[in-house]
Amino acid sequence: MKLRIIALLISCCILLMSMSGCERNNLIYHTEDNPVSCTIDGIEYKSSPERVLNWGGVAHEFSEHDWGFFFELRRYVDSDKKSYLIVLNVEISESFELGKKYPINVRTEEYEYLGAGYLREYSSASTTHYVISGWVEFTDFYKEYSNYYVSGVFEMDCLDSDDSPLRVRNGQFGPVIVGYSNFKE
Numbered sequence: 001m002k003l004r005i006i007a008l009l010i011s012c013c014i015l016l017m018s019m020s021g022c023e024r025n026n027l028i029y030h031t032e033d034n035p036v037s038c039t040i041d042g043i044e045y046k047s048s049p050e051r052v053l054n055w056g057g058v059a060h061e062f063s064e065h066d067w068g069f070f071f072e073l074r075r076y077v078d079s080d081k082k083s084y085l086i087v088l089n090v091e092i093s094e095s096f097e098l099g100k101k102y103p104i105n106v107r108t109e110e111y112e113y114l115g116a117g118y119l120r121e122y123s124s125a126s127t128t129h130y131v132i133s134g135w136v137e138f139t140d141f142y143k144e145y146s147n148y149y150v151s152g153v154f155e156m157d158c159l160d161s162d163d164s165p166l167r168v169r170n171g172q173f174g175p176v177i178v179g180y181s182n183f184k185e
Helices: 002-019
Strands: 029-032 036-040 043-046 050-053 061-065 068-078 083-092 101-103 118-122 127-144 147-159 165-182
Touching: 036 068, 036 083, 043 068, 068 165, 083 101, 083 165, 127 165
Parallel strands: 061 165
Antiparallel strands: 029 050, 036 043, 036 165, 061 068, 068 083, 083 118, 101 127, 118 127, 127 147, 147 165
């Protein structure tokens, strides 16, 4: 009977800590800056800190393979007028190097729904603008404790289904925490 009460008390403490405003003791998530900024058609956009699950909750991916590497970043950026979801996807059959520009995946039959870079506008009419050209240059990659971080710069040009263009310039990200996997043999 005493063991059941102790287990119940421990469970209640864990639940209360995870629901508290005191993030330092939160067992479920923590906040990462993961900064992203850019100008979209001349207007400045910036991200806000994001919540990250403590276990298996990294939303951004970076993996190295024998055939090359894969990188995906998904971040919301805001201005006073609009909000966008920026998705940068790079999947390339080259070795990863800092200081080198890599093309962002553009929308093709192969990358029609997944794997292509895009901007999604959040408004009453959510519009998706797909990347028609663009690049990412990685400026830093490091491990701190058990986390991996990446930084870089980017630019891209996008079109929506009505061929309305968007120009993304002065893009910067990082340090952004990534789920890192090394599949090289």
